[in-house]
């Protein structure tokens with residue numbers, strides 16, 4: 313189903329700021345002629361020894377790599393590890409909002425590193441769906457559906473049939489917005505318990521899932537992260553047949569900091585460290601109960617983050633000589649554009665006039681507007697009348713907005729861009745009996761996760777946009 317979706321179809325879009333292996337060697341410092349010969353010699357010696365050290369490092373890491381590969385083939389040859397303490401496989405699905413791929417290298421993350429070392433990792437990150445925004449992506453992760461099919465096509469959107477606008481948080485518990493079958497519904501439909509310590513969509517009743525108080529927490533971003541982790545751990549103290557087989561856990565960091573300060577700031581580093589310590593708290597709690605090796609942990613993020621600033625703005629008002637775009641037409645802006653002109657306008661004309669104007673206005677070449685049906689197919693962003701009829705794709709790091717700001721702060725971070733940008737990638741790490749130790753897999757789209765989780769839980773999932781057979785590439789067979 314997702315065959316045409318291979319991420320390398322447009323690799324030209326990829327930028328890899330955190331992943332340029334060769335840039336780890338700093339360029340040798342230039343020595344001027346005024347420097348005495350002896351110090352030149354010293355510098356050369358130093359440079360030489362650094363080179364040798366790096367060579368040794370590289371050699372030992374490649375050695376380590378082949379050991380890991382050996383471990384992988386052993387693990388794959390065998391079957392999953394047994395579950396002595398749990399009656400049924402359990403998956404804890406954790407999201408760290410806006411955890412851009414590469415953040416794990418910013419600071420010491422010993423707990424995340426342990427999950428990676430003894431688990432399976434998407435080595436170059438997890439690919440979000442378009443738009444790379446929070447609600448669409450969280451709901452794609454738990455339904456396996458592209459936003460056009462699960463209904464949450466953005467964080468805020470207009471439904472012409474309902475003649476209503478979905479907003480956070482008021483739409484969060486209203487079932488009519490949320491299509492598809494989320495994992496918690498699949499799980500309770502199979503007669504198991506499921507729990508949600510926050511996740512977009514979890515507060516809406518669906519099928520047998522009614523968001524019962526004990527199992528389904530009402531979103532409240534002030535609840536301390538420690539309390540969330542402990543809440544999840546408490547479920548393991550239930551009688552073993554009643555333990556939820558799916559538990560979600562959500563942290564709003566480091567997204568919150570990323571928007572404020574952009575991806576490269578000490579605040580991010582600190583937030584990442586804090587997320588790692590929460591993973592550590594979870595691991596310790598599971599170890600204390602003797603079940604760490606039995607539980608499946610799936611750690612993901614919803615999207616990445618890229619720096620934005622005031623020199624990279626595009627203003628719709630600048631297009632006035634070609635077309636006057638009323639702010640009431642604009643359904644999405646910043647990292648993508650969504651426009652719904654009134655019915656008496658020709659959409660083709662609006663696109664044509666905008667395209668003409670964008671050739672002339674400041675930064676205009678960094679925004680491309682399309683009738684949604686003409687967007688690249690890989691975005692799957694057309695098959696819903698909730699999607700604005702005209703969509704603009706914005707170049708990485710640029711933002712589009714109505715008018716020139718009145719002294720507003722515009723430097724910070726954003727996401728929502730084309731999901732092919734490397735900066736929009738997040739992480740996928742799986743740990744537990746069905747995940748081989750030390751296994752690395754290629755990047756994949758988050759719509760595959762639904763089938764991975766139903767495979768681990770050994771339940772039949774609802775039809776979705778994941779690729780048939782994909783979980784077999786990620787998981788080791790169950791015994």
Ligand SMILES: *[C@@H]1O[C@H](CO)[C@@H](O)[C@H](O)[C@H]1NC(C)=O
Nearest residue numbers: 425426427429430431605749
């Ligand atoms: C990986 O798992 C093994 C046991 O299977 C354990 O001895 C080791 O400490 C674990 N490594 C890490 C980094 O957690």
Ligand SMILES: *[C@@H]1O[C@H](CO)[C@@H](O)[C@H](O)[C@H]1NC(C)=O
Nearest residue numbers: 470471472473474475476477
């Ligand atoms: C849609 O709702 C608005 C108020 O929010 C109302 O003014 C308008 O008449 C409604 N349109 C239709 C077609 O019902």
Ligand SMILES: *[C@@H]1O[C@H](CO)[C@@H](O)[C@H](O)[C@H]1NC(C)=O
Nearest residue numbers: 482484485486487515516517
């Ligand atoms: C959704 O939450 C609001 C505010 O907490 C509440 O008033 C409303 O009754 C809830 N709606 C549903 C369908 O649960």
Ligand SMILES: *[C@@H]1O[C@H](CO)[C@@H](O)[C@H](O)[C@H]1NC(C)=O
Nearest residue numbers: 530531532533534535536539
């Ligand atoms: C949200 O959580 C905080 C911290 O636990 C608490 O003080 C507050 O009352 C909660 N708010 C709601 C609406 O429950």
Ligand SMILES: *[C@@H]1O[C@H](CO)[C@@H](O)[C@H](O)[C@H]1NC(C)=O
Nearest residue numbers: 503504505526550553554555
């Ligand atoms: C779910 O947990 C409740 C306890 O809150 C228990 O009464 C019930 O039997 C459990 N359901 C299943 C299917 O295990």
Ligand SMILES: *[C@@H]1O[C@H](CO)[C@@H](O)[C@H](O)[C@H]1NC(C)=O
Nearest residue numbers: 634635636657658661662665
């Ligand atoms: C588009 O531009 C043409 C002139 O090139 C103008 O006549 C027409 O009114 C414009 N359309 C809109 C919707 O502004």
Ligand SMILES: *[C@@H]1O[C@H](CO)[C@@H](O)[C@H](O)[C@H]1NC(C)=O
Nearest residue numbers: 653654655656657658661662
């Ligand atoms: C569409 O109708 C509005 C009034 O409702 C009018 O102001 C506008 O000029 C019309 N536009 C076109 C392109 O016909």
Ligand SMILES: *[C@@H]1O[C@H](CO)[C@@H](O)[C@H](O)[C@H]1NC(C)=O
Nearest residue numbers: 313457458461692775776777
């Ligand atoms: C995605 O899955 C839904 C539900 O099975 C289906 O209706 C839709 O056609 C699928 N879309 C694509 C692009 O595969």
Ligand SMILES: [Zn+2]
Nearest residue numbers: 409410446614
């Ligand atoms: Zn997010």
